[in-house]
Amino acid sequence: MTKCEVVIVGAGPAGIACGYVLAEAGVDVIILERGQYPGAKNMFGGIFFADQMNKLIPEFYTEAPVERFVAKKHYALLINDSEVSLNIDSEEHKKPPYNHSYIVRRSVFDKWFAEKAKAQGATIICGTAVTDFVWRDRRIIGVTADTADDDDNVLLADVVVCAEGANSMLSEKAGLRNRLSMRARCISVKEVIELGKDVIDERFGLTAREGAAYEYFADATPGMLGDGFIYTNMETLSVGVGVVISELYGRRNPPSPNQLLDRFKNHPCIRPLVKGGKTLEYSAHMIPMDGFRNLPRFYTDGLMLVGDAAGFVNNSICHEGVNMAMASGIMAAETILANRQERRYDARALRQYEHRLKNSFVLQNMKNSRDFIDILRTHKELLNNYPHLVQDVITSYFKVSDVPKSTVKRDISRMLRSRVSVVKAARTVMALMRGGI
Amino acid sequence: MATEETNQLSLDDKLFTVRRKTLNQSHITLDERLCSECLNRICTYVCPAEVYVWDEAAKKIDVRYENCLECGACRVACEAIEWANPAWGTGIAYKNS
Ligand SMILES: Cc1cc2nc3c(=O)[nH]c(=O)nc-3n(C[C@H](O)[C@H](O)[C@H](O)COP(=O)(O)OP(=O)(O)OC[C@H]3O[C@@H](n4cnc5c(N)ncnc54)[C@H](O)[C@@H]3O)c2cc1C
Ligand code: SF4
Ligand code: SF4
Numbered sequence: 001m002t003k004c005e006v007v008i009v010g011a012g013p014a015g016i017a018c019g020y021v022l023a024e025a026g027v028d029v030i031i032l033e034r035g036q037y038p039g040a041k042n043m044f045g046g047i048f049f050a051d052q053m054n055k056l057i058p059e060f061y062t063e064a065p066v067e068r069f070v071a072k073k074h075y076a077l078l079i080n081d082s083e084v085s086l087n088i089d090s091e092e093h094k095k096p097p098y099n100h101s102y103i104v105r106r107s108v109f110d111k112w113f114a115e116k117a118k119a120q121g122a123t124i125i126c127g128t129a130v131t132d133f134v135w136r137d138r139r140i141i142g143v144t145a146d147t148a149d150d151d152d153n154v155l156l157a158d159v160v161v162c163a164e165g166a167n168s169m170l171s172e173k174a175g176l177r178n179r180l181s182m183r184a185r186c187i188s189v190k191e192v193i194e195l196g197k198d199v200i201d202e203r204f205g206l207t208a209r210e211g212a213a214y215e216y217f218a219d220a221t222p223g224m225l226g227d228g229f230i231y232t233n234m235e236t237l238s239v240g241v242g243v244v245i246s247e248l249y250g251r252r253n254p255p256s257p258n259q260l261l262d263r264f265k266n267h268p269c270i271r272p273l274v275k276g277g278k279t280l281e282y283s284a285h286m287i288p289m290d291g292f293r294n295l296p297r298f299y300t301d302g303l304m305l306v307g308d309a310a311g312f313v314n315n316s317i318c319h320e321g322v323n324m325a326m327a328s329g330i331m332a333a334e335t336i337l338a339n340r341q342e343r344r345y346d347a348r349a350l351r352q353y354e355h356r357l358k359n360s361f362v363l364q365n366m367k368n369s370r371d372f373i374d375i376l377r378t379h380k381e382l383l384n385n386y387p388h389l390v391q392d393v394i395t396s397y398f399k400v401s402d403v404p405k406s407t408v409k410r411d412i413s414r415m416l417r418s419r420v421s422v423v424k425a426a427r428t429v430m431a432l433m434r435g436g437i
Numbered sequence: 438m439a440t441e442e443t444n445q446l447s448l449d450d451k452l453f454t455v456r457r458k459t460l461n462q463s464h465i466t467l468d469e470r471l472c473s474e475c476l477n478r479i480c481t482y483v484c485p486a487e488v489y490v491w492d493e494a495a496k497k498i499d500v501r502y503e504n505c506l507e508c509g510a511c512r513v514a515c516e517a518i519e520w521a522n523p524a525w526g527t528g529i530a531y532k533n534s
Contacts, residue, residue, distance in 0.1 A: 036458075036526045041507055043534040107531040127526025146524045167509030169520075180513045187510040189485045191451070192533040193444065236533065245514055249479055257485040257510075258448050265444065277444050282451035283534040284485035284506040286513070 004028045004123075006336060007143055007157040009130045009170060011038035012106075013322045014307025015163030016113045016122075018329035020056060023122035025337055030155065031114075031122060032145060034129035039110030042165075043190060043283040045229050045238060047213055048109065049323035050100045052330065057116060061098070065108045067233040068211025069098035072204065075317065076269070078219040078228070079391040083269045094210065103211045103231045105192070105238075132173055133160065133303070139346065140174065140302035159345035160303045161332050163325075166286040168309035176305060177296035182249060184294060184311075186226065186287040188242030189257040191265075192233070193277035200232050203273055209234075214273075215318055218387040220264055224248070225376055225383065228264045229318075230273060239265060239274055242319075244289055244377075257284065287321070288313045292370035298357065299350040304332045312362055316369045324362050331356040371434060379428050389419055452486055452504050458527045463502040464520065471517035472498050483514045505529075 006022055008015045011033035022029040035041040047070055053060050061069070071094050076085035093099040114124050134142035134154055142156035162170050166185065171177050195203075204212040211232045220228030226243030241257070241264045248254045255263070265274055290296070290311030298305050306312075307325030314320040335353040339345060357363045376382055393412050397405075465488070472478075473496065480489035486504040489511065491497075507528055512520035522528070 034522050034526065036530045040526075040530040041528070043531060105533060107534050129522035129524065129526075131521070146522075167507075167512075179516065180509075182514050185510065185513050187483065187485065187508060190534065238534075245483060245510055248483055249514070250477060254479075254482045256482045256487060258451070258487070262445055274444055279444065279446050279451065279454060281454045281531060281533040282446075282506075283455070283531055284508040284510075286508050286510055 001154050001156060003142075003156040004030045005158050006030070006161065007032065007155055008161045008163055009143065010034075010163035010165055010307075010309070011114050011124055011126075012042055012110060012163060012165055012307060012325060013113070014309070014325035014329040015161065016110070016117050016329070017052065017056065017326040018161050018163060018306060018333045019122040019124070020117040020120055021330050021333035022336060023117060023120035025333075026121070027336070027340070029122050030157075031117070031124045032128045032130050032143070032155070033114075033124060033126045035126060037111055037126055038114035038124065039107040040126075042106040042110055043285040044106055044322070045190075045231055045240065045319065046104065046106070046322070047231065047318070048102045048104045049320055050097075050102055052323055052326035053113075054097055054100060056326075056330070059096075061096075061102055064104075065112050066102045066104055068103045068206075068209050069093075070101035070103060070213045071098075071206065071210035072212040074212065074214040076214065076216050077387040077390070078216050078267055078269060079387045080219065081268045082391060083216075084387070084390055084394060101213070103213070103233060103238075105233060130164075130170065133170065138301065140300070158302075158343055159336055159350075161306055161329070161336075162303060162309050163306045163329060164309045166288050166308040168305070171296055171305050171309050174300055174303055176298070176300060176303075182245035184288065184290045186242045186244045186289050186315075187257050187284065188240055188287055189261045189282070189284045190238055190240030191261065191279045192281045192283075193237045193239055193274055194235060194280050195237060195274075195277045197235050199276075200235070200237065204232055206232065213318075216264070216270075218383055219267070221247075221260055222263075223380075223384055225373070226260075228270075230270070236280060237274060237277065239270075242287055287315070287319055289315055289373060291315075291373055292363075292366040295366070299347060299353050301346045304335070304350055304353050306332045312366065314365045314369055316372050320365075324365075327360060327362050328357065331360065331362075371431070375428070375431050379431070381424075382428060382432075385419070386425075389416070448487060455506065455529055456532060457529045459503045460524065460527050463500060464523045464528075465500050465502045465505065465511075466519045467498060467500065468517040468519075469497055475515075475517070479514045480511050480518065483510050485510070
């Protein structure tokens with residue numbers, strides 16, 4: 001039986017950040033990772049929102065395996081065969097620190113970050129999945145793992161940090177939440193498609209290390225709560241879709257996630273962007289959709305939950321998770337450091353962790369957008385009817401014909417009145433504003 | 438097969454892009470009693486790797502665990518599914534995602 005001060009389960013952004021801060025302070029910390037290497041089982045869109053990273057490792061982007069920085073953003077409603085979109089192309093974001101938004105591939109990036117934590121003195125053991133906790137007097141005192149060597153499968157620690165990610169089975173075993181429900185998770189799939197830098201630069205209007213983040217709604221996942229995305233890596237595109245699992249349930253002819261992705265790639269507005277590419281890798285991952293009201297408890301005697309395992313993802317317009325993962329991992333580390341002298345990590349001592357979360361953007365942002373997803377869920381017209389209506393209005397207005405514009409305007413206003421209840425639309429908009437869009 | 442122009446791969450071809458080590462032992466078990474009464478069979482469409490296939494002749498779910506992408510969606514969708522992480526670092530190892 002081995003013993004250390006802190007065991008962290010999972011080497012994603014949350015676990016590594018936690019381990020980094022602890023090791024830097026001289027704590028004897030071991031991170032256990034189920035993958036063959038950190039990042040082996042990780043996938044995201046994605047944009048690394050990097051304000052925390054930049055504080056931890058100043059100007060990290062000069063040495064980290066970052067693909068591109070986000071110079072262009074594109075938000076689009078896909079509607080039938082076309083799209084209505086908004087482009088943000090900001091000169092400000094093209095200068096360091098690039099609005100703290102970097103496109104990365106996790107299988108490469110997590111490995112780099114893990115090496116940084118090792119350099120601070122953290123131990124990272126890969127190929128080891130934690131299976132359960134070790135308890136004494138209703139207090140967690142360590143973990144069991146599935147090491148090949150059966151005699152040595154217990155690791156004891158003063159305190160355990162669970163950074164398991166979205167599919168957290170340990171948080172259930174600790175009694176901090178019920179078994180995950182299908183309304184609390186989105187299933188997403190992605191393909192990394194190789195096109196070469198020149199083709200990508202040309203298709204997306206980019207130069208040098210400029211990158212683009214395209215987010216798609218409405219018919220990206222027709223009639224379902226979900227979204228689609230394209231992010232430009234240096235030589236490849238990350239193209240994916242995600243849908244809340246409960247949205248698939250009970251549907252007639254439900255599509256599989258893979259079919260949704262194929263449909264998305266085949267949409268007339270997406271096809272020209274991905275065509276001719278070669279798929280290098282297919283991947284799948286869940287995204288927490290717990291929302292502020294359904295978050296688990298964050299700590300118990302001897303244990304803290306950080307990152308996705310605690311449900312810290314802000315799902316308003318895009319999925320903001322890595323920054324929250326890092327911030328919560330760092331706050332868990334700070335809580336440990338504050339209690340290190342007494343070596344007391346019972347629930348009372350760890351309450352400090354929740355205070356830190358409440359006073360930070362992590363829980364404040366979660367709270368501000370607490371109603372957003374619920375509103376989309378209960379106001380299906382936002383996804384199903386309004387985007388199509390907007391589309392029809394725009395198409396009629398810009399249609400080149402000899403009908404006078406005043407007549408067109410009159411027709412549009414009639415069309416609107418027949419298809420929208422103004423009162424209902426106003427209510428929906430109000431609800432969205434309150435919901436923290 | 439893949440067609441260059443549209444870039445549509447079959448699911449098998451997509452799964453073939455993922456590097457992995459597989460054990461001869463499934464990390465997924467089912468409570469088959471629940472399957473026989475199940476009307477919805479969400480496992481057959483929630484899985485991004487289509488690991489679960491209904492076998493009409495045998496009246497049971499066939500689990501192609503070696504295709505699993507370890508997302509966990511199946512265990513969230515159905516409580517008849519007991520899912521564990523593949524042991525000893527086996528399973529998938531992404532290089533490009
Ligand atoms: C499709 C998609 C798009 C996304 N886009 C974005 C985006 O653009 N921007 C953004 O900020 N966020 C995005 N997110 C969310 C973001 O990826 C997560 O919030 C973030 O990765 C959470 O970090 P984490 O460290 O908590 O968990 P993870 O990154 O999931 O890390 C968990 C680690 O624990 C390991 N592990 C799990 N269980 C065990 C176990 N039992 N024993 C040992 N090791 C274990 C895993 O292998 C993994 O390495 C996206 C997510 C998805 C799926
Ligand atoms: S595994 Fe679950 S969803 Fe699939 S058939 Fe059995 S009970 Fe139904
Ligand atoms: S974990 Fe994901 S990929 Fe594996 S069987 Fe379940 S749903 Fe399919």
